[in-house]
Amino acid sequence: MNDSSWGAPPRPEHWGPPDQGPSQEVPSAGAAYDAYDAPSRTQPMPVVPGGAGEDAVERDRGAARVSGPLFREETPQEPMPSSVPPSTPQQPQRPAQPEKKRAGRDLRAAIGVGVGLGAVILASLFVVKAVFVGVIAVAVVVGLWELASRLDERKDIKVPLVPLAVGGAAMVVAGYARGAEGAWVAMALTSLAVLVWRMTEKPEGYLKDVTAGVFAAFYVPFLATFVAMMLTADDGPWRVFVFLLLTVVSDTGAYAIGWRFGKHKLAPRISPGKTREGLLGAVTFAMVAGALCMQLLIDDGQWWQGLLLGLAVAASATLGDLGESMIKRDLGIKDMGTLLPGHGGIMDRLDSLLPTAPVVWLLMVAFVGS
Numbered sequence: 444m445n446d447s448s449w450g451a452p453p454r455p456e457h458w459g460p461p462d463q464g465p466s467q468e469v470p471s472a473g474a475a476y477d478a479y480d481a482p483s484r485t486q487p488m489p490v491v492p493g494g495a496g497e498d499a500v501e502r503d504r505g506a507a508r509v510s511g512p513l514f515r516e517e518t519p520q521e522p523m524p525s526s527v528p529p530s531t532p533q534q535p536q537r538p539a540q541p542e543k544k545r546a547g548r549d550l551r552a553a554i555g556v557g558v559g560l561g562a563v564i565l566a567s568l569f570v571v572k573a574v575f576v577g578v579i580a581v582a583v584v585v586g587l588w589e590l591a592s593r594l595d596e597r598k599d600i601k602v603p604l605v606p607l608a609v610g611g612a613a614m615v616v617a618g619y620a621r622g623a624e625g626a627w628v629a630m631a632l633t634s635l636a637v638l639v640w641r642m643t644e645k646p647e648g649y650l651k652d653v654t655a656g657v658f659a660a661f662y663v664p665f666l667a668t669f670v671a672m673m674l675t676a677d678d679g680p681w682r683v684f685v686f687l688l689l690t691v692v693s694d695t696g697a698y699a700i701g702w703r704f705g706k707h708k709l710a711p712r713i714s715p716g717k718t719r720e721g722l723l724g725a726v727t728f729a730m731v732a733g734a735l736c737m738q739l740l741i742d743d744g745q746w747w748q749g750l751l752l753g754l755a756v757a758a759s760a761t762l763g764d765l766g767e768s769m770i771k772r773d774l775g776i777k778d779m780g781t782l783l784p785g786h787g788g789i790m791d792r793l794d795s796l797l798p799t800a801p802v803v804w805l806l807m808v809a810f811v812g813s
Contacts, residue, residue, distance in 0.1 A: 556783050560792075564687065568680050575683070576619050576671055580612040583664045585789045587611055589780040590659055597774040600655045601648065606636035607656060611664030618668030619675060626668040633660045662797065663790075669800035676813060678742050685736045686803040689756040690795050693729040697761070700724025709761075714768040722761055729753035729760075741811060748810045752803065759802045760795035767794035 567574040587607050594600040610633025617625035637656035641649055673682045701721025709717040733753025737744035767790065771777065780788020 560783075565684075568683055572674055572679065575674065575680075576615060579667055579671055580615045582789055582793065583611045583615055583667050584608045585782070586663045586793055587659055589782075589788045589790045590663065593774055593776060593779055594655055597776065599648075601641075601644070601652050602656045602659055603637050603640040603652070606633065606640045607659055607664075610636055610660060611667075614660075614664040614668050615671050619671035622672060622675070626665065626672070629668075630660060630665050633664070663793070666797040666800055667793075669804040670796075673800070673804050673807065676807075678740075681740045682803075682807055685733075685740055685752075686756075686800065687796070688736065689729050689733055689753055689803070690760050690799050692732045693725040693753075693757045693760045694764075694795055696728025696757075697721040697725035700727075710765055713765050713772065717761075717765070722757070725761060726754060726757040729757040737810075741807070743811045745810075748806075752806050752810075755802050755806060756799055759799040763795045763798035766798065767791070 564575070564578065567578050588604065591602040591604045591607070594602055610629065614626060614629035614633060617629040621628075634657045637660065638653050641653050641656070670683060670686070673679055673686060676682055697717070698721065701716075701718045701724060704724075705718030705720045707719045708715060709719050709722055730750045730753035733749035733751075733756065734746040735749065737749030737752060738746040767779075771779065778787030779790035782788050783792065
């Protein structure tokens with residue numbers, strides 16, 4: 444009686460040479476196979492080391508692995524997940540949806556705070572000039588406090604805050620009352636006060652502390668003094684208004700165009716969010732707004748002067764923003780403070796205004812006089 448009468452599979456030696464592998468489908472053996480044929484298959488064959496019998500055994504072992512690959516290192520080409528039946532077709536994967544661009548801040552809070560600050564500034568600007576000078580002085584003192592706090596926290600730099608705050612407020616008042624000469628004198632006296640005040644403490648770190656103090660005196664109150672100097676002209680409130688408006692328009696144009704069309708980074712090592720397309724938007728918006736403002740709001744102003752003014756404002760505002768971004772990156776912080784929800788701190792709003800103030804003051808004097 445042959446093996447096929449019991450439903451047994453062909454002998455391993457009939458399955459082909461080892462390099463072709465086992466056949467794809469193997470019928471399962473029944474109970475009769477297990478009872479009669481299995482004992483004859485499991486009896487060991489005498490093997491002579493190094494002889495042909497050893498090769499035959501190896502071929503039989505390789506052929507008997509009908510449920511796995513020929514070699515242990517091999518893996519099947521496309522394994523079927525255990526949780527999915529073989530007859531169930533896999534559902535096609537949906538393509539990943541592109542991520543929508545999101546603003547980096549809370550826009551509602553930012554708009555609300557911006558409108559509130561604008562109302563306070565405009566009310567003080569067009570009602571009583573002295574009140575607006577006080578607003579500038581308060582902003583300067585708060586900005587100095589934020590800068591000094593971050594330097595102390597992140598770099599262990601102890602900036603003499605008391606002489607800076609007193610001298611900074613006096614600098615703004617001196618600029619309004621005595622012009623550029625008063626601003627320079629106040630700046631010199633404030634720097635001297637920083638040097639003397641720091642002498643009351645231990646000498647370690649003196650150089651870095653006073654250097655940071657003189658830098659802070661120039662960066663915040665001295666640059667802000669040019670806003671007070673703009674206010675002294677007959678149409679001073681309108682000059683300050685144009686200065687503030689062009690800076691805001693420049694920042695808005697850079698944000699809107701950069702957020703929608705920005706692809707090429709402007710300064711990725713300093714501020715990865717800024718793009719060349721955003722800079723182009725800032726220049727375009729500021730030049731259009733400058734032409735309208737100089738023609739309609741400034742006495743004896745011409746539209747072409749406004750184009751130049753808008754171009755200069757866009758450049759200085761962008762550089763000012765990058766400058767503070769460099770400072771914050773060096774300090775390892777995102778914002779200078781948390782005083783203004785949606786904006787950060789006072790210094791995060793003054794970053795574009797401070798370096799733009801002397802540029803606008805100088806061009807206004809050159810175009811329409813002081």
